[in-house]
Amino acid sequence: MxxxxxxxxxxxxxxxxxxxxxxxPVVTSEDEQAVFRVLHGGRLTATAAGEVEVPALEREWAEHVGTAHCVAVSSGTAALRVALGALGIGRGDEVVIPALTMNATAHAVLQCDATPVFADIAPDTYTLDPKRVPEVLTGRTAALLPVHLHGLPADMDALASTAEAGALAVVEDAAQAHGATYRGRRTGALGVLGCFSLHPSKNLPTCGEGGLITTDSGPLREAALALRNFGERAPAATRTYIAHGAGGNARLGPVQAAFTRSQLTRxxxxxxxxxxxxxxxxxxxxxxxxxxxxxxxxxxxxxxxxxxxxxxxxxxxxxxxxxxxxxxxxxxxxxxxxxxxxxxxxxxxxxxxxxxxxxxxxxxxxxxxxxxxxxxxxxxxxxxxxxxxxxxxxxxxxxxxxxxxxxxxxxxxxxxxxxxxxxxxxxxxxxxx
Structure with missing residues (x-):
């Protein structure tokens, strides 16, 4: 002994x-060169004319996840808030989330002026228990927000069945689950929208803060793009600065995008x-x-x-x-x-x-x-x-x-x-x- x-x-x-x-994170010379590439190029914001890093990261992450679209944002919390906002969730709505998760999940619901409603977790997976969700559903429930806690996907089929019965949206909080799979599909492709964090503590990090939203819906992508950039529509050429709806600044910077693109290769x-x-x-x-x-x-x-x-x-x-x-x-x-x-x-x-x-x-x-x-x-x-x-x-x-x-x-x-x-x-x- x-x-x-x-x-x-x-x-x-x-x-x-x-x-x-x-x-x-492990920072390699390739990561450093990716950051220097942006600094030397001079396009230091996502709205700079000719900026390529953010759209490239969006294409690459959508391809990795297996969705049609990706929208890069400023943090994982911003990803949740923008995703819920793209669905039109707001005052009077309730969103079901697990009682055990990072507080950012609940904050994102509150930031949409909606109400987080808690359901217990399954004791063996630590993810939202599909058997407990029906207990908290009301006429005001608008969405389920399961969290793939610690990197393990929630029981998405069972949750989807409950959601379909109540005409509810399912949004994935996949902040901790980059690359994890559920029945052959990657997280981020299991709900109507998937949300990821790029915090340096995460499995796919950036050199600061960042987040990613995935979806197969073109209209939801357009709504998310507007919400991340002052309610403006994505310009075909020159930015108009016309706000077509509510929004804010939730953009990801090119430096962070370039760093994450390099990390994604590994x-x-x-x-x-x-x-x-x-x-x-x-x-x-x-x-x-x-x-x-x-x-x-x-x-x-x-x-x-x-x-x-x-x-x-x-x-x-x-x-x-x-x-x-x-x-x-x-x-x-x-x-x-x-x-x-x-x-x-x-x-x-x-x-x-x-x-x-x-x-x-x-x-x-x-x-x-x-x-x-x-x-x-x-x-x-x-x-x-x-x-x-x-x-x-x-x-x-x-x-x-x-x-x-x-x-x-x-x-x-x-x-x-x-x-x-x-x-x-x-x-x-x-x-x-």
Missing amino acids: SKLAMLGGTPAVPSGGASATTLW LPAYSKDRDLAVTALLGRLAALPGLRVPRVPEDRSHAWHIIRLLLVPEEMDMAGIAPAAVRRALHRVLRAEGVPVSQYQVAPLPAHPAFRPADLTYEDIAARFPSSCQVIDGSLCLQRRHLNPAAADVLPLYARGFEKAWEHLDLVRDIARAQGTDDWRRHFTDGAR
């Missing part, structure tokens, strides 16, 4: 030893290498009792943007100890070993003050969204450190860190018992109304 680092043993991951192999190879390395890691972790690795249904593939690991205290001989306490204890032990785990989301979206309905108590939230609360309380995540294909060399060290922790579950149990039973409610100071 190896001595834990927190007790003076040697860490599983040497200090600083993983930094070079876990940097993300996306398939990076995705393949990452899948092999992560699969090997999860094979080792799956052998540890009480540690649930992500499940990937046979009809889809995972982009592995984030790796979430669920804890089952009963299988770790910790029955009666709150999952949040077990998580905090393991977080302490694993971080000492050099394994960069984090909690990531700390509360379900319906609990956020920005989104919580006035009549919804914290007790209501726990009752209505049990799977989301369970995942938040009792799981740990690996983020970014596995995106670099060179991380295949360090992931075995992460696995060893977990194995060391499991060799000392007695100590983990003692630490967990000392943690108390606080869960996500402890992050709020305005009381359990």
